[in-house]
Amino acid sequence: MLRIFLLGIIATVTWVMLRLVDFALLVVQRRNELRDSPGLRRLDHQFLPFAKDLLKVLVIIIGLMVVLGEVFGVNVTALIGGLGIGGLAVAFAAKESLENLIASFTIFLDQPFGVGDLVKAGEVNGTVEKIGFRSTRLRTAEKSYLTVPNKSMIDKPLDNLSLRTSRRVGFTLTFDQKTTSAQLHDIIAGSIKAMQGHPLVTQDVQMKFNALTPSGKEVTVQYFVDTTSYDEYLDVKEDLNYRLVEVVEEHGGVFAGAPAVAVPQA
Known part of the structure; x- marks a missing residue:
C-alpha cells in the first residue's frame, strides 16, 4: 500500500514538473513575442520546442530513477555503475539514434537552416516545419509531410534556398x-x-x-x-x-x- 502511495506522489510530482516546463517555455515565448525581434522569433520556432522536449525527457528519466529507488528499493547508483558492457551493447544498438541526436545539436549550433527555411539536401527538398531530437520534418512542394533523419540533413551538401539573394x-x-x-x-x-x-x-x-x-x-x-x-x-x-x-x-x-x-x- 505504501508503494502505491509513493508511486502516486512521484507520478504527481513528475506531472507537475512537466507542466512547469510547458509554462516556463510559454512565458519565454510570450516575452520574445513582445520584443518582436526576428532573431527571437527564430528562437521560438526552432530552439524552444527542442528545449521543451529535452527538458521533459530529463524530467521523465529522473522520475523513473526515483521510482526505482524509492518504490522498488533499487540501488540506482549501483545500477548505473553496473551497466558496463550491457550499456555499451545498448549504445551500439542505438548507434543511429545517437548519431541523429548529435546531428540535432550540430544543427542548433551551426544553424545551417531553421524552421520556415526552404532547403534541399541531396534528393530531398521542402520547407522546414520542425527540428526534433532524431529527425527534421519538411513540407514538400506536393504538400506531403516528410520526415528526414537529422544525420541525413548534415551528411549531404545542404542548399538553404531561402538564403538566396535572387x-x-x-x-x-x-x-x-x-x-x-x-x-x-x-x-x-x-x-x-x-x-x-x-x-x-x-x-x-x-x-x-x-x-x-x-x-x-x-x-x-x-x-x-x-x-x-x-x-x-x-x-x-x-x-x-x-x-x-x-x-x-x-x-x-x-x-x-x-x-x-x-x-x-x-
Missing part, C-alpha cells in the same frame, strides 16, 4: 533561319531593355546570339529575379515571357517550330 532564369530561344541579323539585333536590344526595365530584375541581364545550327539561330537568355518568393518569381517570369514574345513580334522575328520550353533553375 532566383535565376535561363533558357534558349531558337529563331527561324529567315530571321535576319538586323532583326536579331533589334530583338536582343529590345528584350534586354524590357528585362532591365522590370523592377524585380537585377542588372546582370544576358541575351546572346549563341549558336547557328541547322534548326535555326539560337539565342540564350539569362536574368535574375530579385526575390525569395517562388510565387513572385513565377509572376515575373510570366510577365517577361509575354514581353519577350511582344518584342519578337514587333520586329518580325519568327521562332523555329514550337518555342523551346524553358526550364528555369530555381
Whole structure:
C-alpha cells in the first residue's frame, strides 16, 4: 500500500514538473513575442520546442530513477555503475539514434537552416516545419509531410534556398533561319531593355546570339529575379515571357517550330 502511495506522489510530482516546463517555455515565448525581434522569433520556432522536449525527457528519466529507488528499493547508483558492457551493447544498438541526436545539436549550433527555411539536401527538398531530437520534418512542394533523419540533413551538401539573394532564369530561344541579323539585333536590344526595365530584375541581364545550327539561330537568355518568393518569381517570369514574345513580334522575328520550353533553375 505504501508503494502505491509513493508511486502516486512521484507520478504527481513528475506531472507537475512537466507542466512547469510547458509554462516556463510559454512565458519565454510570450516575452520574445513582445520584443518582436526576428532573431527571437527564430528562437521560438526552432530552439524552444527542442528545449521543451529535452527538458521533459530529463524530467521523465529522473522520475523513473526515483521510482526505482524509492518504490522498488533499487540501488540506482549501483545500477548505473553496473551497466558496463550491457550499456555499451545498448549504445551500439542505438548507434543511429545517437548519431541523429548529435546531428540535432550540430544543427542548433551551426544553424545551417531553421524552421520556415526552404532547403534541399541531396534528393530531398521542402520547407522546414520542425527540428526534433532524431529527425527534421519538411513540407514538400506536393504538400506531403516528410520526415528526414537529422544525420541525413548534415551528411549531404545542404542548399538553404531561402538564403538566396535572387532566383535565376535561363533558357534558349531558337529563331527561324529567315530571321535576319538586323532583326536579331533589334530583338536582343529590345528584350534586354524590357528585362532591365522590370523592377524585380537585377542588372546582370544576358541575351546572346549563341549558336547557328541547322534548326535555326539560337539565342540564350539569362536574368535574375530579385526575390525569395517562388510565387513572385513565377509572376515575373510570366510577365517577361509575354514581353519577350511582344518584342519578337514587333520586329518580325519568327521562332523555329514550337518555342523551346524553358526550364528555369530555381
